[in-house]
Amino acid sequence: MMKLILAVFLSFVLLLVVVLAGVDSKSENSYVQCSVAIKQKSLRPGTATQLLISLRPKKGIHINLDPPLQVKLDSAEIVSSVGKPEIPRRDTVLDLSKPVRLSVTISPKAKPGSFTVRGTVTYFYCSETEGWCSRFKQPIEFKLTVVR
Numbered sequence: 001m002m003k004l005i006l007a008v009f010l011s012f013v014l015l016l017v018v019v020l021a022g023v024d025s026k027s028e029n030s031y032v033q034c035s036v037a038i039k040q041k042s043l044r045p046g047t048a049t050q051l052l053i054s055l056r057p058k059k060g061i062h063i064n065l066d067p068p069l070q071v072k073l074d075s076a077e078i079v080s081s082v083g084k085p086e087i088p089r090r091d092t093v094l095d096l097s098k099p100v101r102l103s104v105t106i107s108p109k110a111k112p113g114s115f116t117v118r119g120t121v122t123y124f125y126c127s128e129t130e131g132w133c134s135r136f137k138q139p140i141e142f143k144l145t146v147v148r
Contacts, residue, residue, distance in 0.1 A: 027139055032057045032125050034138045038104075042145045046080075046108040051142065052099040053085075057125055063094035064124040064133060071102050071140075073119035078146070080107035094123075110146045117142055 033056040040049040053071065055063050063069070069087055073079050083103030088095035100121075118141045126133035 029125070029136050029138060031061045032063070032123075032136065032138075034121065034140065036140045036142050037099075038142050038144055041143065042147050043106045044147055045106055045110045048103055048105040049144075051102040051104050053102065053121060053140070054099045055094060055121075055123065056096065060128050061125055062128060063096075064092060064126050065089055065094060066092050067124060069094070069100065070122045071100070071119060072122075073104070073117055075115065075117040075119075076107075078107060078110050078115050078117055078144075079104055080109075081105040106144075106146060112146050112148050114143065114145045117144065 035054045035056075037052045037054075038049055039052065040047075043049055051071075057063060065087060069085060071082070071085050073082055081104075086101040088098040088100070094100075118139065121138040121140055122135065123138070124133050124135050
């Protein structure tokens, strides 16, 4: 009997580990939809373009700008500099009619090829009816091609 209980317990723990390993709870926000676009997809080394980030909250949710929205990109060998985000605002909340704009400069040393640039947008979203706010780190990515 003890072996059966132990076997059931170990099976449950194994199942829990498998299920939790397949769940990435930080990649999606059920309250806010995020999309990313880049103005120019083919760029020469040393040139700049703009990244357009749109956040679309569900009805009754807004993006709070205090503390401010932040954008970080991970691909330093491709992107040499990132400007300060241009954040459209209505008082202390994000103006949803326009995207957040971020100036991105391709590294002068970038080699030709296709690349996926990854990063994170960190923002605070709030419920207008329930009175709560929460921080979210939204993973983002976009593709670009470096040409000579």
